[in-house]
Amino acid sequence: MMRYVLTISALAIGLSTATAQRIDTLMHIYTEAYPREKVYLHLDRSAYNTGESIWYKAYVTNEGVPSALSKNVFVELLDDHGRVLDRNTAPLVESSAAGSFVLPASYKATTISLRAYTRYMLNYDSAFLYYRTVRVLNTTAPLPAGHTVVIKTGAPHVTATAGGTQLRFFPEGGDYIDGVDSRVAFKATGPDGLPVEVQGTVVDAKGVKKATFASVRDGMGTFIFTPVKGMTYQAVWKDKAGTAHTTPLPAARPNGVSLSIDSQDSAKIYTVEAVTGDSVATTFHLIAHTGGQVFYLATLHLQDGEIVRQAFNTASLPSGIVTVTIFDADWQPVAERISFVDNNEYMFYPAIHALYTKFDKRAENQLEIEYADQVKSNLSVSVTDADLDAPEDAKGDNIISNLLLTSDLRGKVYKPWDYISNPIDSVRKEVDLVMLTNGWRRYDWNVIVHKAYPRLTYMPDSVMSLRGAVYGVPAKMMKDMGTINLITDDGGKAHRFLFAEIDTGGNFQVPHYFVFGQQKIYYQFNKRDLFGSATVRMDNGLFKGVGNIGLPDTVAPPIDSSVMVHEKDFQRLVHDTSGIFKVKNLATIVIKAPTKSPEQLLDEKYASGLFSGGDGYQFDVANDPVAQSMQSVFQYLQGRVAGLQITTGSGPTSLTWRGGSPGLYLDEMPVDAQTLQNISMTDVAYIKVFRPPFMGMGGANGGIAIYTKKGEKSAPADFKSLDNTVVIGYTAPKEFYSPDYASIQTAPPPDSTDLRPTLFWQPFVLLDTKTRRAKLDFFNNDITKRFKVVVEGITADGRWAHKEMIVETEDTRKTGGR
CATH class of the missing domain: 2.60.40 (Immunoglobulin-like)
Known part of the structure; x- marks a missing residue:
């Protein structure tokens, strides 16, 4: 999201200005020296069959805005044991990249995972790399509604397992203390990794009931508990099936500091209680920070048993996780609590217009994506068969919930988007249960306070050389x-x-x-x-990849039973089509090629690698008599490329296209404008102008490639x-195959079978003040009756978008699909 500069507030309880400046300065130095990048992947679908392509768009951010730090991104396909099956390396354009994997036809497991990262991210805990686990449909037997598979490799905070159900306890602030009323959170999950609703009581060693508890949301809940010194406790509880379990609770500490946080609309109220056993006051420091910036600090001098209750304002904070940490007098952390702030300033809202839709076999459709703003936006769009894309995934992780919430937490958050998108106030407040039951420790306070800064092993990389x-x-x-x-x-x-x-x-x-x-x-x-x-x-x-480092605790997204029913029908249809299997077979159908244009022949002659093909303009300069009368390539291009502004005169030549400068290339090597200005038009054979974004160095705002006639000189025999x-080099990009049934020359034969689950995929839709709308054309397959449209993206100033729309007829809306 947008960067914020926060002003530190100091509570006047024995706090010196020097102390406030010291911790604020140290935190600022650390944050500036060790920025934290994040990667998010937008996938075309939420589940796949073996043999299909997984299409993705990678977004790289730094403190919520598009990152300018790294120049490349690495995306890996992992099996269910975390072994690398395939790896893609791509240059970043507009802090993003696109690519694909083919899910091996021989793959047998029911889930497969993707991992994404920049080289620089490897300096930090690998748990904060991006991971995404998806279902492999045709290796999965039909399951009851809501069931999934779980992969577990990490150790939980405090875990007790009974009959396959895990019940974990999380004392608020880190520990509970003898004689102090403490809030204890809990989280219950079943053997499939999904939440389990539980209820029970806490009893002491004599069997006396001390507290009752019951889950209130996704297997999570809290209860108040006051431990007594020397006493042990256990939870006696039942799961949803009524099975009884007994789980011991962790031991309490005899002394320390308890920390609790309560939320109001625009403030956080913290309560601190000290149990020191000393007759004199003990000094503690409390700080609150977000995004690496300290905005509140208090020094507390507390007597044994003394309680302090204060508040700090959150109305002006950026949305996200706020961390409150208590230190002792020597700046050693003794308690910590995270809380969530949602000021709703992080979203932007592109519109999806269905200009015309038809669900007939192979019918043409057109969508329009619109966003009118002064700031450039970078979007990706997918259109899929809504009956083969899990509806439960609508509440799962997306670009907003990931960058705002889940990317900063350890462990899996169930349906994170629901906490942010649900307008019901009680649901939005229940995000505090997530804060209490998910691990967090992004910062090593000993490093910050004592300035023991680590040496970075992986420096930000540059583009390929x-x-x-x-x-x-x-x-x-x-x-x-x-x-x-x-x-x-x-x-x-x-x-x-x-x-x-x-x-x-x-x-x-x-x-x-x-x-x-x-x-x-x-x-x-x-x-x-x-x-x-x-x-x-x-x-x-280029960096060669991280290798096999395993998987964190990962739960495959839930698959609704209706999807499995449609999938079963879909597989039967596949087997009934004489081996023709979805997009893979459509793409390999042999079609008689039309006569090639002069521009296509020129492109084959001159362009190579990423300069081949592409979306843009082509000019056969050698055979254009007008070109010979022009003084430069820039004079020739003026007025020939819509939106390209070229300024020449006494000063240096400047070019602007869609709010930025396009990349310039001479015989496919990067050059500056002055070099091209001096090229004689009699030496130019071919000019190619790429619309943004172009994958070459400096091509975020498009690219202009000039090919000279001397490039025709043959190599020595x-x-x-x-x-x-x-x-x-970089992983060769693949083009998403979308048949054009309106073209007689390129359309697949009418007796072929089109079963594409993904009907349209466009990873780069760039909108700005001059290009506010993008029209997207695609053709239906042979069977789809409902379209699922997903748009995700980010603006240059760090706002995020996630929007889903189901396009269907009134009949399918009533019946719920085909």
């Missing part, structure tokens, strides 16, 4: 090895010629050199006396006899 090292050269020759010539081979297209200086350590680099997939590179030294002895190794300079190596 071609890096190489020369080996086997005699020491006397390493002082001057000259340059190395490189010839790229993309498989038959025009080859690129590069050169790089070799330093005295034998290293060379071509910065910002992008490769998607793999590329063979031939090389030759300028100094012929290096030919015989030297060998070369080249690399992309014998260049393939040169030494060579293969460089692996």
Whole structure:
């Protein structure tokens, strides 16, 4: 969300200004030195079959706003034991990236997980990397409504297991103390990881009842309990089935500080009670902070048994988790409590318009996404078969609940979106049960207070560069090895010629050199006396991934029984279609290709890697007589690209498109405007302009690629006899397949079977003051009767959107689907 600058408030109970400034300054220094990035994945669906593609959009944030820290993101596909099955590496554009995985056809487990992170995030606890577990439908037997599968690898806070049901206790503030009324929270889950409703009593060793408890929301609840020194306690309780269990409670501490928090509409009220056993007052420090900023601090001098009750205002705070920590006089933490603030300033609201919809077989549909604001927004849109996408997932985790709530908590939160989106006040207040029953310890206070700052192992990375090292050269020759010539081979297209200086350590680099997939590179030294002895190794300079680090406690999202019924019918239909299986088969149907346009032939001749294809404008400059009369490529482009503003004159040339400057490339290498300004139009063969976002370096606001005629020069006839190596670059992006049934040339044959569960996927919809609407066209498959539309995204100033809409006829609304 938007960044806030908070003013610290100091409670006048023996607090010195110097102390307040000290802890505030230390916290600020730590937060600035150790920013925390987060990754969120928007998936096209909530459940999949083996053999299908999982499409995703990755959003990377830093303190709620799009992150400018990292330049790449890593997304991994994990099996049910946390082993890496596949890994994608992608450059970040607009602090986001898109990609896909194919769920292996041979996969047998009922769940599969995705993990996403930046290299910089690995400096911190791996539990705070992004994890998402999804159901594999066709490996799952039909289950009763609401059932799921749980994967457990971590140890709970305080756990007692009875008959497969876990009952965990969480004393408020961390511990309860002998003789002090304490609030104790609890959370009960079944063997499937889902909440279990329980009720019971707390009895002492003599069997005397001391408290009663009953869950009030998703297996969670609280009770007030006053332990007595030397006495032990246990909970006697029953689960929903009426089965009786007995669970011992953890022991109380003989002394310490109790901390409780109560919420009002615009304030938090804290109560502190000290049990010290001393005759003199004991000093404690209390701070409240959010987002790494301290906004409240009090120093408390408390007598044994003394209680302090005070409040701090939350109306001006950013929404999210507020942490209240109590320290002793030596600044050692003794109690901590988290609480949630919701001031509802973090959302924006794009509109979804169904311009025309038809549910007939292979009918054309059109949606419009609209958002009118001065700030740029970055959105992703999915359209799926509503009967094959779990309705329970509507209350599950999404971009808002994740960035605001669950990404800062350990453990699984059941239906987190309901706590934020539900307008019923009692439900929104029940989020405090989540605060009491989920672990939290983002900050190591010893590090902050004593300035024992750790050394970062993983620094923020940069975009891909071609890096190489020369080996086997005699020491006397390493002082001057000259340059190395490189010839790229993309498989038959025009080859690129590069050169790089070799330093005295034998290293060379071509910065910002992008490769998607793999590329063979031939090389030759300028100094012929290096030919015989030297060998070369080249690399992309990218991080190679984190490896197998296991999974945190992860619960697969619940699958409604109606979805399993539709899935069973769907699988029967699949088997009845002679082996034709969904999108995979539609995409591989052989269709006679139409005659290629001159622009397509030019693109095949010149463009390679991420510059191939794409959405934009193409100009055959070599065969355009008007081009030869232009003084520069910028003069030629003026008025030819909608929305592109080019300013020339006595000063440097500037370009603006959709609120930013597009990336500039000469023969696919990044250059500045002055370089292109000096290129003679007689040397230009082809110009390609990419609409935003373009995946190249600096392409968040689009890209302009200039190809020169000298690029036509053939490589030496014998260049393939040169030494060579293969460089692996970013994961090659795949295009979402969406058949065009309106086109006779490209439409699949009428006797084919179209069973696509995902009808449309567009990971990049960029809206701003000049582009406020985006029209999205797609065709229905052969069976879908209801569409589920999901839009998620983020604005440049850190507001988030999640919107779902079911598009259906009145008949399907009444019957609940097909």
